[in-house]
Amino acid sequence: MIILVDAMGGDNAPDAVIKGAIKAAPEINAEICLVGNAEIINKKVKEFYGKETIEEMAKNIKIHNTTEVIEMEDIPTVAIKHKKDSSMVVGFRLLKEGQGDVFISAGNSGALLTGATLLVRKNKRNR
Numbered sequence: 001m002i003i004l005v006d007a008m009g010g011d012n013a014p015d016a017v018i019k020g021a022i023k024a025a026p027e028i029n030a031e032i033c034l035v036g037n038a039e040i041i042n043k044k045v046k047e048f049y050g051k052e053t054i055e056e057m058a059k060n061i062k063i064h065n066t067t068e069v070i071e072m073e074d075i076p077t078v079a080i081k082h083k084k085d086s087s088m089v090v091g092f093r094l095l096k097e098g099q100g101d102v103f104i105s106a107g108n109s110g111a112l113l114t115g116a117t118l119l120v121r122k123n124k125r126n127r
Helices: 015-027 038-049 076-082 087-096 109-120
Strands: 002-006 031-036 061-065 102-104
Touching: 002 015, 002 087, 015 031, 015 038, 015 061, 031 038, 031 087, 038 061, 076 087, 076 109, 087 102, 087 109
Parallel strands: 002 031, 002 102, 031 061
Antiparallel strands: none
16 A cells, blocks of 8 residues: 655644654555655754655655645645646645555645545546
8 A cells, every 4th residue: 555645735744744654654554655845855854863864764655756835825726727746736646647545635625625626536437
């Protein structure tokens, strides 16, 4: 199982997401893919744990790099349409392409609903 996690979404991101992923990693039999800015994530890992990369903390965590973030004040439809390299849009794309089994985000809930509806779209074959 591959769990895609929006590392940049939420009020306490990426700090809380990084700490949560590292704490969960040894407890689960799954790969955790943090979707977000790799430079920022690894900088935080160095700050919190003294390691250069998050992969040094847990073998079942990896990063899928993105360059944009959907902010809480962004208009959901505009953000989904224009921030193509945001952690949320990329996470949905990875999910749709079968590169993950679930996508988790604590980010902009309107954008989350919009992205799930417009980008992932459940069809008859997925039921």
